[in-house]
Amino acid sequence: MQNENTEEQNAPENTKAVEQDDSTQRFLEASELTFTRSQVGTARLEIRKEACHLRVIVRRLMPLSHPEQYISLAADEDTEIGILVNPSELAPESLKILNEELDKRYFTPIIQKIYRVKEQFGIHEWDVQTERGRVTFLVRGLNQNIKQSPPARLFVTDVRGNRYDIPDYRELDAKSFYQIQRHL
Amino acid sequence: MSTADTPTGTLDELPKSIEDTLKTLDIEFKEIRFAVQSDISSTGSYGEEWFVLTDVAIFTVTGAGEVLHYIPYKSVLGIRAETVVDAGLVVLETEEGTVDLIRYSNGCAAKFGFVARFIGDEIEFRDGNRDEPPIWDYKVEEHSCKSCGLPLADEYSPCPACTKKHRVMLRILTYIRPYLGRALLYILFVIVGTLISLITPYFSGILIDDILLLNDATTPTPDDQTTWLGNTFRAIHPVALALTIAVGALLVTQIISILFNIIQSRLAAWLTFRIAANIRAHVYDHLHNLSIRFFDKRTTGTVISHITEDSERLQDFLLEGMSFLSVQLFMFFGIGTVLFFLNWQLACFILIPIPLIVFGAGWFWRKVRSLWHRAWRRRSKLFDVVNDSVSGIRVVRAFGQQRSEVNRFGSANIDTRDYETKAEMVWATYYPPLMFTVQFGTLIVWYVGGLDVIGGTMTLGTLMMFHIYLAMFYEPLRYVSPLINWASRSMTAAERLFEVIDSQPEQFDDGNLKAIPNIVGEVKFHNMTFGYDAHKPVLRDINLHVKPGEMIGLVGHSGAGKSTLINLICRFYTPDAGRLEIDGEDIKQINLKDLRRQIGVVLQEPYLFSGTIAENISYANPDAAMEEIITAAKAANAHEFIIKFPDGYDTEVGERGGSLSGGERQRISIARAILHNPRILILDEATSSVDVETEKKIQQAIDRLVQNRTTFAIAHRLSTLRNADRLFVIEKGRGVECGSHEELMEEKGIYYKLVETQKEAANVRADAQIVER
Numbered sequence: 001m002q003n004e005n006t007e008e009q010n011a012p013e014n015t016k017a018v019e020q021d022d023s024t025q026r027f028l029e030a031s032e033l034t035f036t037r038s039q040v041g042t043a044r045l046e047i048r049k050e051a052c053h054l055r056v057i058v059r060r061l062m063p064l065s066h067p068e069q070y071i072s073l074a075a076d077e078d079t080e081i082g083i084l085v086n087p088s089e090l091a092p093e094s095l096k097i098l099n100e101e102l103d104k105r106y107f108t109p110i111i112q113k114i115y116r117v118k119e120q121f122g123i124h125e126w127d128v129q130t131e132r133g134r135v136t137f138l139v140r141g142l143n144q145n146i147k148q149s150p151p152a153r154l155f156v157t158d159v160r161g162n163r164y165d166i167p168d169y170r171e172l173d174a175k176s177f178y179q180i181q182r183h184l
Numbered sequence: 185m186s187t188a189d190t191p192t193g194t195l196d197e198l199p200k201s202i203e204d205t206l207k208t209l210d211i212e213f214k215e216i217r218f219a220v221q222s223d224i225s226s227t228g229s230y231g232e233e234w235f236v237l238t239d240v241a242i243f244t245v246t247g248a249g250e251v252l253h254y255i256p257y258k259s260v261l262g263i264r265a266e267t268v269v270d271a272g273l274v275v276l277e278t279e280e281g282t283v284d285l286i287r288y289s290n291g292c293a294a295k296f297g298f299v300a301r302f303i304g305d306e307i308e309f310r311d312g313n314r315d316e317p318p319i320w321d322y323k324v325e326e327h328s329c330k331s332c333g334l335p336l337a338d339e340y341s342p343c344p345a346c347t348k349k350h351r352v353m354l355r356i357l358t359y360i361r362p363y364l365g366r367a368l369l370y371i372l373f374v375i376v377g378t379l380i381s382l383i384t385p386y387f388s389g390i391l392i393d394d395i396l397l398l399n400d401a402t403t404p405t406p407d408d409q410t411t412w413l414g415n416t417f418r419a420i421h422p423v424a425l426a427l428t429i430a431v432g433a434l435l436v437t438q439i440i441s442i443l444f445n446i447i448q449s450r451l452a453a454w455l456t457f458r459i460a461a462n463i464r465a466h467v468y469d470h471l472h473n474l475s476i477r478f479f480d481k482r483t484t485g486t487v488i489s490h491i492t493e494d495s496e497r498l499q500d501f502l503l504e505g506m507s508f509l510s511v512q513l514f515m516f517f518g519i520g521t522v523l524f525f526l527n528w529q530l531a532c533f534i535l536i537p538i539p540l541i542v543f544g545a546g547w548f549w550r551k552v553r554s555l556w557h558r559a560w561r562r563r564s565k566l567f568d569v570v571n572d573s574v575s576g577i578r579v580v581r582a583f584g585q586q587r588s589e590v591n592r593f594g595s596a597n598i599d600t601r602d603y604e605t606k607a608e609m610v611w612a613t614y615y616p617p618l619m620f621t622v623q624f625g626t627l628i629v630w631y632v633g634g635l636d637v638i639g640g641t642m643t644l645g646t647l648m649m650f651h652i653y654l655a656m657f658y659e660p661l662r663y664v665s666p667l668i669n670w671a672s673r674s675m676t677a678a679e680r681l682f683e684v685i686d687s688q689p690e691q692f693d694d695g696n697l698k699a700i701p702n703i704v705g706e707v708k709f710h711n712m713t714f715g716y717d718a719h720k721p722v723l724r725d726i727n728l729h730v731k732p733g734e735m736i737g738l739v740g741h742s743g744a745g746k747s748t749l750i751n752l753i754c755r756f757y758t759p760d761a762g763r764l765e766i767d768g769e770d771i772k773q774i775n776l777k778d779l780r781r782q783i784g785v786v787l788q789e790p791y792l793f794s795g796t797i798a799e800n801i802s803y804a805n806p807d808a809a810m811e812e813i814i815t816a817a818k819a820a821n822a823h824e825f826i827i828k829f830p831d832g833y834d835t836e837v838g839e840r841g842g843s844l845s846g847g848e849r850q851r852i853s854i855a856r857a858i859l860h861n862p863r864i865l866i867l868d869e870a871t872s873s874v875d876v877e878t879e880k881k882i883q884q885a886i887d888r889l890v891q892n893r894t895t896f897a898i899a900h901r902l903s904t905l906r907n908a909d910r911l912f913v914i915e916k917g918r919g920v921e922c923g924s925h926e927e928l929m930e931e932k933g934i935y936y937k938l939v940e941t942q943k944e945a946a947n948v949r950a951d952a953q954i955v956e957r
Contacts, residue, residue: 040281055282063269103228107271107289133230160291161717163270
């Protein structure tokens with residue numbers, strides 16, 4: 001395990017080259033990258049013939065418009081390694097790990113079905129099905145906590161600060177749509 | 185390892201089954217110190233998962249009792265709560281490497297944030313990087329109503345459940361109290377006015393039955409009606425005389441009725457404008473006592489419309505709606521009684537449509553109300569769009585984006601139009617059917633009453649009287665929907681006004697706060713932590729002791745937390761943990777009025793109010809003598825340009841000081857601060873938006889201003905901080921370096937790097953200038 005810590009120093013010249021190239025954006029080739037799981041469970045990124053990063057941080061650059069593309073890979077919070085434009089070109093095992101990491105970093109449940117929205121004193125109780133399971137939450141008022149982004153995407157924020165995503169309310173089933181239509 | 189006080193019962197209660205599972209493991213432990221429940225499983229779906237800290241180790245366990253992680257406490261090097269998108273993650277640094285320990289949703293962020301901070305501090309204490317063990321000061325972040333438990337937006341919001349709709353009306357009435365005499369007089373006039381108008385139909389009934397119909401027997405045959413003169417002659421016939429008297433009586437009652445109406449309306453006007461003005465004054469007064477947090481959560485457009493539109497709407501309703509409502513309500517019951525008195529069987533028939541009307545109106549009420557609420561929100565949004573683009577009109581022009589701004593307005597405008605149209609169309613659709621149900625009663629009376637007249641059980645006069653009364657009886661019902669429509673809009677407006685009034689104000693002085701009439705200027709931060717959201721600290725463990733009269737330069741990258749530190753000194757917010765002391769007194773315990781009176785602020789974008797230059801300089805001290813104002817302006821290097829204006833100190837400064845240059849406005853705001861003579865002075869980027877020449881003048885003025893005052897100065901141009909006694913470097917919310925310029929340059933740390941970077945930038949600029957030449 002301790003060995004891993006030193007891996008980064010195995011390719012000193014290349015790391016330096018990356019640092020110098022600070023002003024231009026680096027785009028990574030999927031074919032150069034391999035993701036693996038370390039023993040403690042973090043995602044390790046190996047860039048062929050260059051470096052190995054023990055706990056790579058993944059971020060979507062366009063999480064709303066292009067969630068599956070433009071992934072920024074970083075060695076830590078402040079040090080970006082580069083951008084992977086098309087993760088789908090990765091080897092299946094690497095892609096799986098990348099997706100797991102993305103899932104860990106982006107927790108915005110997508111509302112698939114709305115069973116009921118009940119209002120009492122300006123507090124709306126939502127009972128919904130998301131891809132992460134069924135959940136009930138409270139939303140205060142309507143204006144501030146349901147944000148609409150064109151054309152038909154809705155973000156609902158509950159009283160505890162959790163956010164839920166309805167990518168296109170027009171695609172909800174009729175029953176679900178009926179529950180929220182008067183709030184649009 | 186030393187453990188701090190073990191918390192009791194403030195976090196989540198670990199289920200017995202999981203505790204038992206942990207005890208069956210090979211790992212020996214004495215006690216469970218605390219457990220925190222997460223709502224997300226490690227796979228990312230909703231589920232129960234536990235973070236457990238015992239005296240020897242950290243565990244994570246699933247709700248089913250399966251142990252996911254076991255990490256000996258002594259191998260933990262660091263811990264942090266990492267914020268990801270819409271969730272969080274506790275990350276451990278261990279001897280083995282970095283471990284992603286447990287995931288949680290935003291709802292649990294506050295408790296996990298606290299736990300990570302607590303354990304982190306404990307580890308630092310264990311490793312000797314901290315002087316004292318952390319204090320367990322976990323407080324529940326979620327705000328809920330004290331009486332009903334409903335979750336609230338923030339600690340300042342009123343509970344929507346406990347401020348019920350009907351109470352809104354009652355609350356408006358409490359504003360009548362100062363004018364009780366006139367209000368009673370008004371009610372008297374309403375009652376008497378109604379009684380008078382009840383007389384008119386009664387006379388009409390008598391007119392028909394006792395004069396016109398009785399006359400049948402004595403009416404001359406048609407043959408006699410030869411000349412107009414003959415008719416006139418017959419007019420002085422005894423019956424005709426009775427007719428004249430009856431009509432005369434009708435005329436007199438109507439004139440009296442009109443007189444009463446005039447007086448009553450004048451009284452209503454007198455009353456309602458006073459009530460509305462008082463509510464407005466109350467709201468505005470309250471607005472200025474509210475915490476800055478209240479304004480953080482609302483746009484300027486919303487707050488402005490609270491004051492202007494909402495109070496106007498309420499006023500209109502009070503003026504016309506209320507007097508209309510009170511008159512009609514009294515009429516309704518007055519006439520109802522008369523109708524039953526006249527013919528109770530027939531009166532029963534006219535009650536038939538009433539449940540339908542009430543039920544229909546109730547349904548209508550809810551529908552229209554929510555529609556108007558939505559339309560109002562669209563309108564408020566529209567106002568925001570206008571505000572936004574007019575404020576930034578120069579940027580719009582510079583980038584040639586007029587078209588897109590117009591389009592942006594256009595779509596918001598259309599949105600507003602659609603919602604308002606929809607609301608109005610719903611009204612237009614459901615109002616006529618509602619009206620029909622109201623009219624239906626008249627048809628019943630014609631039929632049933634007509635049968636009675638034919639059958640001889642009722643006179644024609646009574647039927648006619650009944651009809652006139654019926655029209656008056658249904659009159660209030662006829663207006664019930666527009667009135668409800670109107671009332672509901674006004675009640676929502678009133679609710680919003682009361683929402684402002686009910687929001688908790690800042691504690692200026694509740695008697696327990698300590699008065700500090702003369703601040704010496706010693707400021708001390710002790711392990712102070714603060715975040716706008718308590719679980720996301722912006723400042724962490726700040727320790728700084730500032731002596732009276734010292735000038736501290738705050739240095740750091742943007743977003744490091746410099747302005748936040750200043751907001752705390754102004755007590756716009758209070759620390760979440762640790763202490764901030766002024767003259768050895770906890771800032772929370774200081775009388776706010778005393779504190780603010782002795783703090784002066786010079787901002788990057790000085791705000792000048794419309795008024796003269798002299799008024800702006802003496803803003804905080806309106807009683808200042810002209811000599812003092814001039815002296816202050818002189819010290820601020822403002823005098824020299826003020827005298828060049830044709831109107832001198834009486835020059836009107838437009839909205840936001842538009843007619844002055846940035847440097848001029850800045851110098852006026854410095855003069856304002858000098859005259860204010862604060863003990864603690866805050867300079868927030870005071871010289872960053874002016875040219876070099878002006879900067880010199882301002883710098884000079886500031887140098888004079890900071891004499892003998894405790895000063896906190898933020899500046900990106902580090903050269904402007906050269907007079908600071910000490911520099912306090914903030915990096916990612918932590919105080920990392922503190923010392924004089926020389927000391928910090930010696931240290932070659934973050935400050936050194938910043939200075940070097942700026943030097944490079946200055947060289948680049950110099951080079952660029954050479955190239956340009």
